Amino acid sequence: MRLSYSYALEAKALSVFYGDNKAVDEVSYGFKRNKVTAIIGPSGCVKSTLMRAMNRMHDFVPEVKIEGSLWYESEDIYDQRANPVLVRKKIGMVFQKPNPFPKSIAKNIVWGPKINRMSKNYKELIESSLKRAALWDEVKHRLEESALSLSGGQQQRLCIARSIAMDPDIILMDEPCSALDPKSTASIEELILTLREKYTILIVTHNMQQARRISDEVLFMYEGRLVESGDTEQMFENPRIGQTHDYIRGKFG
Amino acid sequence: MQVRMVTNSIFKGFCFLSTFTAVAILVMLLYHLFLKGTSHLDLDFLNSFSSRRPGRAGIKAALWGTLWLIGLTSLFALPLGVATAVYLEEYAEKSRLTRLLEINIANLAGVPSIIYGLLGLAIFVRFLGFDRSLWSGSLTLSLLILPVIIVASQGAIRSVPLSIREASFALGAQKWQVVLFVVLPAALPGILTGAILSLSRAIGETAPLIIVGAVGYMRFIPQTPNDDFTALPLQIYDWASRPQSGFHDIAASGILVLLAILLLFNLNAVIIRQKLQRYPS
Ligand SMILES: Nc1ncnc2c1ncn2[C@@H]1O[C@H](COP(=O)(O)OP(=O)(O)OP(=O)(O)O)[C@@H](O)[C@H]1O
Numbered sequence: 275m276r277l278s279y280s281y282a283l284e285a286k287a288l289s290v291f292y293g294d295n296k297a298v299d300e301v302s303y304g305f306k307r308n309k310v311t312a313i314i315g316p317s318g319c320v321k322s323t324l325m326r327a328m329n330r331m332h333d334f335v336p337e338v339k340i341e342g343s344l345w346y347e348s349e350d351i352y353d354q355r356a357n358p359v360l361v362r363k364k365i366g367m368v369f370q371k372p373n374p375f376p377k378s379i380a381k382n383i384v385w386g387p388k389i390n391r392m393s394k395n396y397k398e399l400i401e402s403s404l405k406r407a408a409l410w411d412e413v414k415h416r417l418e419e420s421a422l423s424l425s426g427g428q429q430q431r432l433c434i435a436r437s438i439a440m441d442p443d444i445i446l447m448d449e450p451c452s453a454l455d456p457k458s459t460a461s462i463e464e465l466i467l468t469l470r471e472k473y474t475i476l477i478v479t480h481n482m483q484q485a486r487r488i489s490d491e492v493l494f495m496y497e498g499r500l501v502e503s504g505d506t507e508q509m510f511e512n513p514r515i516g517q518t519h520d521y522i523r524g525k526f527g
Numbered sequence: 528m529q530v531r532m533v534t535n536s537i538f539k540g541f542c543f544l545s546t547f548t549a550v551a552i553l554v555m556l557l558y559h560l561f562l563k564g565t566s567h568l569d570l571d572f573l574n575s576f577s578s579r580r581p582g583r584a585g586i587k588a589a590l591w592g593t594l595w596l597i598g599l600t601s602l603f604a605l606p607l608g609v610a611t612a613v614y615l616e617e618y619a620e621k622s623r624l625t626r627l628l629e630i631n632i633a634n635l636a637g638v639p640s641i642i643y644g645l646l647g648l649a650i651f652v653r654f655l656g657f658d659r660s661l662w663s664g665s666l667t668l669s670l671l672i673l674p675v676i677i678v679a680s681q682g683a684i685r686s687v688p689l690s691i692r693e694a695s696f697a698l699g700a701q702k703w704q705v706v707l708f709v710v711l712p713a714a715l716p717g718i719l720t721g722a723i724l725s726l727s728r729a730i731g732e733t734a735p736l737i738i739v740g741a742v743g744y745m746r747f748i749p750q751t752p753n754d755d756f757t758a759l760p761l762q763i764y765d766w767a768s769r770p771q772s773g774f775h776d777i778a779a780s781g782i783l784v785l786l787a788i789l790l791l792f793n794l795n796a797v798i799i800r801q802k803l804q805r806y807p808s
C-alpha cells in the first residue's frame with residue numbers, strides 16, 4: 275500500500291493484453307486533481323483501451339488481461355479486494371457516441387443514483403446535474419420526454435449530466451465530440467472547462483486544437499506506449515521527442 | 528440491351544403474377560367464408576353451447592376454452608422462454624455446448640405440432656396424471672411455442688446495443704441490474720411481438736390438442752384448469768367433419784371468429800411495438 279494523494283489517479287506500469295497481444299505497454303502516469311488531461315495519438319494506438327482500463331470496463335471482455343496497478347485514493351483498483359462497482363461509481367465515463375437510455379430525460383439522470391440507492395431528492399438532483407452539464411435551460415420543460423428526441427449534442431450533454439449525477443471524482447471521456455457538429459462541440463468544450471473545478475477529467479481526442487484548447491496536460495501515445503507527456507503549452511510549443519513533434523504538426527496519424 | 532429489358536419485364540411479370548395468385552386465393556377463401564359464415568354470426572352464436580341442431584349450436588365452450596388456453600399458455604411459456612433466452616444470451620459461456628443447445632432450440636421450432644401432442648400425452652396426460660384437463664392442453668401448447676419465444680427473445684436481447692449496457696455498467700450497475708432494468712425493457716417490444724405471434728400460432732393448433740384429449744362436444748365452461756376443455760379449432764374441426772351442411776356453415780362462422788381473434792392479436796403486436804418504441808418507459 276502506498277498513499278498517492280497527490281494524484282487523482284495513478285497508473286503504475288499498467289499493461290492491457292488482448293489475449294497474448296500486449297496492447298497497452300506499461301504506462302505509468304499520475305493524473306492530477308482538477309485538471310483536464312488529454313490523451314492523444316494516432317488511431318489504433320490504444321487510447322480507448324487505456325481509457326477503459328481506468329474504470330475496469332474491460333471486466334466484461336473475457337480475453338482481456340491487466341497487469342500493473344492503478345491507484346485511486348489509497349487503493350489499487352485492480353487489487354483482488356477492490357470492488358469494481360464502487361470504482362465505477364467514483365470514476366464515471368462518457369462514451370464516443372452519445373448513449374442515453376431509451377427512457378425519459380429525467381429517468382436517464384436518476385437511473386444510476388437509484389440503482390445504487392443513493393437516496394436523495396431526485397428532483398433537485400435532476401436540476402443540479404442538468405445545470406452543471408449546461409443543459410437545464412434547454413430541457414427543463416420537457417424532462418419527461420424521451421432522451422432520444424434530443425439532438426446529438428444535447429444527448430452527449432445528457433450523458434455527461436448522467437455521470438455527474440453519480441457524484442464522481444473523475445470523469446473519463448473517450449472522444450466525446452467526435453460524433454458532434456462544431457456548435458455542439460464548442461458547447462461541450464466550454465462545459466469541460468467549467469467541470470474542471472469540481473472533477474478530474476481525462477479526455478481522449480483526435481483533435482489537436484481541441485486538446486490545446488481544453489487540456490492542462492497532454493499524453494502522447496504511440497503503438498501502445500506512452501511516448502511523451504507534459505504541460506499542454508510545453509507539449510505543443512516544444513515537444514522533446516521528434517515523434518510527438520511530427521504528430522502534433524500533423525505529419526502522421 | 529433488348530434482351531436485358533425483356534428478361535427484366537418477364538421477371539417482374541412473374542413476381543407480380545405470384546403475388547396476384549396468392550392474394551386472389553386468399554380473397555376467394557375469405558369470400559367463401561363470409562358467404563357461408565356470416566348468417567349465423569351473432570351474439571347467440573357466441574353465447575350458446577354446441578348442439579345437435581346446427582341452427583342452435585354456438586361456440587361458447589370453445590371460445591372460453593381458447594381464452595383459458597391463451598392465458599395459461601402465456602403464463603407458462605413467457606417467463607420460462609424469456610428466462611431461458613436471458614440465460615443463453617447473458618450468462619451462458621459461449622462454448623460449443625451452448626451453440627449446440629441454441630441450434631437445437633431453433634430446430635425445435637420447426638418440429639411438427641403433432642409431435643408435441645405425443646410428448647404432451649406421454650408427460651402431462653399419463654405421467655403427471657393431468658388427464659385431459661386444461662393443464663395438459665396448455666402445457667403442451669407451451670412446449671410447442673417455447674422454442675419460438677426463446678429464439679425471438681434471444682434476437683430481441685441481442686439487438687439491444689452494447690452502448691447502453693456499457694452506459695449502465697459505467698454508472699456502477701451490477702450485471703443483474705443491467706439485464707433487468709436496461710436490457711429487458713429495451714428488448715420488450717421484440718419479446719412481446721414474438722410472444723404474441725407464437726401465441727397466435729398456438730391458438731390455431733388442432734392436432735396436439737386432439738392428441739392430449741381435448742373434447743369436441745362440451746356443454747359447460749371450464750371453471751378451473753382441472754376441467755376438461757375444448758377449443759375453437761377443435762370445435763370447427765368437429766363441425767366440419769359432420770355430414771350435414773348446416774354444420775359446415777357454422778364451421779365457417781367459427782373460422783371467422785378464430786380469424787377475428789388472430790387479427791386482434793396481430794394488431795396488438797403492431798400496436799405494442801409502436802407504442803413502446805415511441806414512448807420508451
Ligand atoms: N476486444 C478486442 N480484442 C482484441 N483486440 C482489440 C479489442 N479491442 C480493440 N482491440 C485492438 O486494440 C487496438 C487499439 O484499439 P483502441 O480502440 O484502443 O485504439 P484507439 O487509440 O482508441 O483508436 P481510435 O483512435 O481509432 O479510437 C486495435 O488494434 C484493436 O484492433
Ligand SMILES: [Mg+2]
Pocket residue numbers: 321322323448
Ligand atoms: Mg478509440
